[in-house]
Amino acid sequence: MVRFSANSVVFLGLGLISGSLALALRAAGWQGSLSAWGPREPSLQRGQELGIIDGYTLDLDEAIQSADVIVIGAPPMASGDLLATVLPKLDARDQRPVVTDMASIKGWVIDRAGFNYSRFVPGHPIAGSEHSGVDSAQVRLFQGREVILTPNEDTDPQAIEVVSAMWQAAGSRITLMSVADHDAALAASSHSPHMIAYALTKALAVDPLDAMRHGGGALRDMTRIAGSDALMWRDVALTNRVALVDALTRVEAEIATLKRDIDAEDGSALEAYFTTCREFRRSHDAILNPLTDLSSVTDDSVS
Amino acid sequence: MVRFSANSVVFLGLGLISGSLALALRAAGWQGSLSAWGPREPSLQRGQELGIIDGYTLDLDEAIQSADVIVIGAPPMASGDLLATVLPKLDARDQRPVVTDMASIKGWVIDRAGFNYSRFVPGHPIAGSEHSGVDSAQVRLFQGREVILTPNEDTDPQAIEVVSAMWQAAGSRITLMSVADHDAALAASSHSPHMIAYALTKALAVDPLDAMRHGGGALRDMTRIAGSDALMWRDVALTNRVALVDALTRVEAEIATLKRDIDAEDGSALEAYFTTCREFRRSHDAILNPLTDLSSVTDDSVS
Numbered sequence: 001m002v003r004f005s006a007n008s009v010v011f012l013g014l015g016l017i018s019g020s021l022a023l024a025l026r027a028a029g030w031q032g033s034l035s036a037w038g039p040r041e042p043s044l045q046r047g048q049e050l051g052i053i054d055g056y057t058l059d060l061d062e063a064i065q066s067a068d069v070i071v072i073g074a075p076p077m078a079s080g081d082l083l084a085t086v087l088p089k090l091d092a093r094d095q096r097p098v099v100t101d102m103a104s105i106k107g108w109v110i111d112r113a114g115f116n117y118s119r120f121v122p123g124h125p126i127a128g129s130e131h132s133g134v135d136s137a138q139v140r141l142f143q144g145r146e147v148i149l150t151p152n153e154d155t156d157p158q159a160i161e162v163v164s165a166m167w168q169a170a171g172s173r174i175t176l177m178s179v180a181d182h183d184a185a186l187a188a189s190s191h192s193p194h195m196i197a198y199a200l201t202k203a204l205a206v207d208p209l210d211a212m213r214h215g216g217g218a219l220r221d222m223t224r225i226a227g228s229d230a231l232m233w234r235d236v237a238l239t240n241r242v243a244l245v246d247a248l249t250r251v252e253a254e255i256a257t258l259k260r261d262i263d264a265e266d267g268s269a270l271e272a273y274f275t276t277c278r279e280f281r282r283s284h285d286a287i288l289n290p291l292t293d294l295s296s297v298t299d300d301s302v303s
Numbered sequence: 304m305v306r307f308s309a310n311s312v313v314f315l316g317l318g319l320i321s322g323s324l325a326l327a328l329r330a331a332g333w334q335g336s337l338s339a340w341g342p343r344e345p346s347l348q349r350g351q352e353l354g355i356i357d358g359y360t361l362d363l364d365e366a367i368q369s370a371d372v373i374v375i376g377a378p379p380m381a382s383g384d385l386l387a388t389v390l391p392k393l394d395a396r397d398q399r400p401v402v403t404d405m406a407s408i409k410g411w412v413i414d415r416a417g418f419n420y421s422r423f424v425p426g427h428p429i430a431g432s433e434h435s436g437v438d439s440a441q442v443r444l445f446q447g448r449e450v451i452l453t454p455n456e457d458t459d460p461q462a463i464e465v466v467s468a469m470w471q472a473a474g475s476r477i478t479l480m481s482v483a484d485h486d487a488a489l490a491a492s493s494h495s496p497h498m499i500a501y502a503l504t505k506a507l508a509v510d511p512l513d514a515m516r517h518g519g520g521a522l523r524d525m526t527r528i529a530g531s532d533a534l535m536w537r538d539v540a541l542t543n544r545v546a547l548v549d550a551l552t553r554v555e556a557e558i559a560t561l562k563r564d565i566d567a568e569d570g571s572a573l574e575a576y577f578t579t580c581r582e583f584r585r586s587h588d589a590i591l592n593p594l595t596d597l598s599s600v601t602d603d604s605v606s
Contacts, residue, residue: 146519188513189505189516189517192503193525198561200554201580202560203491207578209491215450215491216429216450220592221524221528222525234574234577253506254502255498263544270537273501273530274501287515287518
């Protein structure tokens with residue numbers, strides 16, 4: 001594992017994810033400078049008050065002027081736009097900073113960036129929360145979680161090393177994937193589950209008996225992520241449209257199968273189906289609960 | 304609140320739910336006798352080893368002989384069968400014990416019991432876990448959770464008081480509902496969410512990229528209950544068939560709406576939809592997370 005030794009990290013956008021990364025880097029003993037740019041001063045001010053960043057600016061050119069590592073911390077669409085603005089400015093420099101983003105979609109963001117900057121390493125930490133904003137930052141958010149990087153053949157290997165070292169310092173493990181595989185896998189593992197949670201929540205919102213009043217732990221978990229940021233998930237849905245619709249169609253087919261078996265009162269088919277699911281889910285416990293004592297980090301209880 | 308003052312509680316079936324109730328009653332300082340009957344000796348032996356029950360028998364008649372309160376702790380179908388066997392035996396007695404069950408379905412179980420015993424109070428604690436068996440019993444499982452009772456006009460009010468007092472001692476709050484409302488509300492709030500979790504898990508089990516390997520906290524929560532007991536959920540699906548198919552159809556309609564909006568790239572519709580869900584979910588936070596420091600009681604971390 002390479003040590004993360006950059007002198008300065010600048011966040012373009014300061015919220016839950018970038019704030020959590022800042023906290024994790026500090027907790028790991030990294031002593032470089034941490035600053036941020038953003039379109040809204042209150043979050044930046046709040047980040048400084050909380051001791052998450054050392055300083056901030058509202059001037060984008062000033063922000064990127066002396067950064068070793070630039071981390072885009074914005075929803076997918078804004079990430080693409082920021083990259084399109086920033087990458088050409090950096091390319092002319094002698095000391096070209098490393099750039100990475102953290103958007104849940106890679107294809108759309110890279111296309112939108114529209115500029116082949118060899119020290120840009122597209123990234124996506126598989127960690128989040130239904131909460132948003134720098135106030136919700138959590139030092140252990142990335143502990144044991146996967147960070148997927150999707151470099152291409154032109155990406156500078158040293159830049160990949162720097163980004164990998166940064167995330168490893170924050171407690172994550174690195175996976176390299178193609179852009180297409182990332183977007184298809186995440187449609188199935190994250191984007192479609194979010195849509196399913198929204199759909200279930202909406203069905204309950206119009207339920208004649210207001211059945212959510214009678215919810216327990218199952219409903220708590222099945223609807224938690226329906227509390228997620230609406231703008232962020234609108235972006236995800238729009239920018240990973242094709243893979244997401246495909247993933248949703250596959251879940252729909254499974255629901256239809258279950259409905260058919262229930263309607264036909266086919267007890268053995270149902271029992272076999274549920275047993276397969278139990279075994280499959282349990283064989284992934286270690287990935288889904290990387291640190292069991294941290295299992296509550298994204299619970300409602302954490303603000 | 305009436306104090307729970309029965310001399311003896313007998314569980315017919317000892318597993319996660321009955322074991323947790325036993326632990327909660329002891330923790331509340333209740334000092335009566337706690338025993339159990341069950342079809343399989345190892346769970347009963349284990350319950351005694353763990354100090355959850357004082358004693359057990361494999362003889363059903365012996366078990367119910369001197370009980371003040373009989374609690375059926377079995378999956379829905381077995382609960383109905385046990386009630387059909389036990390209620391007629393109790394009805395002839397001078398001192399008729401209070402009987403309650405804890406099955407997730409009320410209509411089917413009551414029909415199956417097929418005997419109008421006025422001291423039978425159908426019940427359903429809205430708490431559970433994807434784990435099963437007495438080893439998974441948790442003393443705080445019912446803290447702040449709802450217990451729904453569905454007595455009818457013939458039910459002895461004193462029996463309702465006894466069952467209410469027992470659950471209140473365990474930390475729960477009591478709601479009285481009609482059988483039909485219970486089964487429809489629970490189809491929407493619990494049974495359909497379980498089917499959705501199974502469907503999502505199955506879609507991932509056949510995913511060409513094995514996308515569950517890339518799951519984070521969202522997928523952890525959205526598939527946790529797919530680890531639930533297959534037999535129990537087969538019973539639920541079969542015994543609440545009509546209401547469940549109806550609830551699933553309503554979720555399917557919502558998924559179809561979302562897919563249509565995604566496909567049409569209708570960003571404002573999606574943002575409005577997600578915002579509605581966020582607000583609705585958050586307005587139910589207090590119910591779904593009754594004791595935030597207990598939010599991990601049904602997490603994978605608890606065994």
